[in-house]
Amino acid sequence: MQRLTITLDDETALALDAFMTARGYSNRSEAIRDLLRGPLRDAEAAREPSMPCMAVVSYIYDHRERDLGRRLVHAQHEHHGLGVATLHTHLDHDLCLEVAVLRGAVAEVQDFAQALVRERGVRFGGANLLPAPRSPAAHDHPDATAAVVVEKGTRRRG
Missing domain, CATH: 3.30.70.1150 (ACT-like. Chain A, domain 2)
Incomplete structure (x- = not known):
């Protein structure tokens, strides 16, 4: 992780603190990271x-x-x-x-x-x-691979 130092005017700092309180953030770093992720994700999508x-x-x-x-x-x-x-x-x-x-x-x-x-x-x-991932990760569902055989005309309750 990298440490960055930023300077905010008083109005922006107060708005950030209000945002943190409203969303339940415990520190400014987490709030700023989340605020940056959306625009960075959108910029990446626009490029690709x-x-x-x-x-x-x-x-x-x-x-x-x-x-x-x-x-x-x-x-x-x-x-x-x-x-x-x-x-x-x-x-x-x-x-x-x-x-x-x-x-x-x-x-x-x-x-x-x-x-x-x-x-x-x-x-x-x-x-x-x-x-989204470029290709879904392969994963097994052992229970889903077991075949269930039901005879014609019968009902199975589960």
């Missing part, structure tokens, strides 16, 4: 659009908006290779919240996330991109 990433895209929309639900589902089907999971919940009589978990190259994921959020009728939205 083929870098693999995970993303969480969330958006609120009015389900009464003409064909919006159909357009959103259609877009997700058109990009099914990026989709990992989607959560849909009703906020009230009119508004819905959807959260889509995506995996793919930064450029593709960003383009798709922006397409979802800019659909006419989407009120609020945004994406959080996180770096």
Whole structure:
């Protein structure tokens, strides 16, 4: 680890201390490290659009908006290779919240996330991109490899 010394004006130092208190940081170094990680990650993604990433895209929309639900589902089907999971919940009589978990190259994921959020009728939205391993680490699941044989017409309870 390297030790760095920085000088902050009083207003910025007070804002940092307020941030630390609100988030429960015990020291400035941890707070500053976390504040730097996001922009550094974003800068890396901008330099390398083929870098693999995970993303969480969330958006609120009015389900009464003409064909919006159909357009959103259609877009997700058109990009099914990026989709990992989607959560849909009703906020009230009119508004819905959807959260889509995506995996793919930064450029593709960003383009798709922006397409979802800019659909006419989407009120609020945004994406959080996180770096993903270039190739998933191999790991065994010994219990999952055991075959379960169930005879036709019988039910198995577990």
